[in-house]
Amino acid sequence: MKPTFIKQTCRLLCAATTLLLSSNMPTFAQTVSDADAHEIVAKLGDRLVDVYPFPEISAKYKADLLKNEAAGHYHNLSESELAAKLTADMRATHKDVHLRVSRNEESYKSMTEPRSRRGGARTSEDNSNERANYGFKRVEVDGITSTAYVEIPGPFLASQEALDMAAASMNMCAYSKYVILDVRHNPGGTGQMGRFLASYFYPTGREQFYLNGFYKDRQRDEQEWTYSYVPGRHMPDAKVYILTGRGTGSASEGFAYAMQQLKRATIVGDTSAGAGIAGGNVALKNNLVAFVPVKMVVGPHDNHGWEGIGVIPDVETGKEDALAATHNLILQDILKNSTDTVQKAAAQWVLDDAGIAANASVNMKAKYGELIGKYNSNLTITYVKGELLWNRVEPGKPIESYPLKEVKPDVLVVTGLNANIGPNVSRVYINRDAKGKVESLTRKTLGGNGRISTTAMPIKKI
Known part of the structure; x- marks a missing residue:
C-alpha cells in the first residue's frame, strides 16, 4: 500500500471521527450568547418581582442579577454553567434553597413546545415512581x-x-x-x-x-x-x-x-x-x-x-x-405511662438487652462454670473455645448449639435460639439456694406479641 494512500485514509478517518464526536457532543456545553443571557436574566428578574412572596427580597434579587450581568458575570458560559452561576448568585443575595436555575432539556421542551413537536412518541413509559x-x-x-x-x-x-x-x-x-x-x-x-x-x-x-x-x-x-x-x-x-x-x-x-x-x-x-x-x-x-x-x-x-x-x-x-x-x-x-403490664414487661426486657454488649468482656466460665453439665429435657451446657454453649441434643438430629451471654447477673440470653421470632428472645434465669448455689434454671421466651412465656418445670442437672 502506498504511503500517500495511507495518509489520505488517515485524514478521512480523523475527519469522520471528529464529525462523529462533534455531532454527539452534549448540547449543554454550548455557549449561551450575550443576547440570550440578557433575555434569561431579564425574564428571571421580572418573574421574581411578579410572584416572589417578599417584594423587598425580589427587588434585591432582580437588582443584583442585572448588576452581575452588567459586570459580565454571565458572558461566555455554557447552559449548565450559566444555570449554576445564576443559582449561586441568587443564593448569595438571599439564601432560598428552593430558588434555583437548572438545565433540563426535557422539562424545557414540555413547557414550551406543542406536544406534537416534543420528539415524537416515547418508546417506553417512565415508571420510576412505580419502581x-x-x-x-x-x-x-x-x-x-x-x-x-x-x-x-x-x-x-x-x-x-x-x-x-x-x-x-x-x-x-x-x-x-x-x-x-x-x-x-x-x-x-x-x-x-x-x-x-x-x-x-x-x-x-x-x-x-x-x-x-x-x-x-x-x-x-x-x-x-x-x-x-x-x-x-x-x-x-x-x-x-x-x-x-x-x-x-x-x-x-x-x-x-x-x-x-x-x-x-x-x-x-x-x-x-x-x-x-x-x-x-x-x-x-x-x-x-x-x-x-x-x-x-x-x-x-x-x-x-x-x-x-x-x-x-x-x-x-x-x-x-x-x-x-x-x-x-x-x-x-x-x-412510665403504660398501664399494660404485659407491654411493660416486654419493654423492660428489650431495655435490658443493652446489657448484652456491655457485658461482652465477662469471663463466662469463671462466673458461670457451675452451669456446665447435663440437664433434663435433652440439654447440655458446655464450654468450648471461650464460649459457654447451650446445646439441644435430640436422638437422630445434629446437636444445636447457642452461645450464652450475660444480660445481667444470673440472667443469660441464649443467642440465636428462636431467631424466627426475633433477636435475643430466649433467656435463662438462674435460681440459687440460700447459700448461692445453682439450684435450677428457668427458660423464658419473649413472643412476637410481647407476651413472655415460661417453661412449665424448672430445668435441673441430672
Missing part, C-alpha cells in the same frame, strides 16, 4: 412494643397510586400504639400527601387547620386543612414520632412542622433543610428552567414557618441514630 413504590419504601410492625415504622423517602406525590400506597402503609399501622414516620431523606413534593398522612391521626370528621399559605397577591392566600375522611382506620390515640434530617425538605418539612405545631407528633433527629416557600417551574431560554417560589408556608396558628431555619426537632439526636433514639423513647414511655 420506587410511589415514595413509600417499607413498613415494619413490632408486636413486642406495639410500634409501627414507616420509611418514606418520597418524594411526596398526589397521584392516585401514591395515595393508595400511603393508605396501605397507614392501614398496616392501624392497631399500633406508637407510629414512627421516617422522612429523613424525603426531598418534598406536594403538600397534599402530608395532609393526607396527618389526617389518619385525628378522628373522622375532625379536620385540623394544618398550614397557611401566603402569596405576594394576598387575595390568593389559602388555608390548608387535614381531610375529614381517609380510607382505613384512624389512629387518634397513637403516639406519633417523625424522624427528620438534613435531607428532609419542602413538603416533607411542612408535614413535620405542622404536626409539631399541632402538638400531634414528636420530632426526632436533625434540623431539616429549611425550604419553606413553595413554587413552580418557569421556562427561561436555552433549555434553562427556574424553580421560582411563589407561596410562603407558615404554621397553623402563627406567622412563622421553617424557611431558612428548618424544622428543629423536639429531640435532637446528634450523631446517634434517630430511629434507635426513638425506639428508646418509646420504651421509656411504656415503662
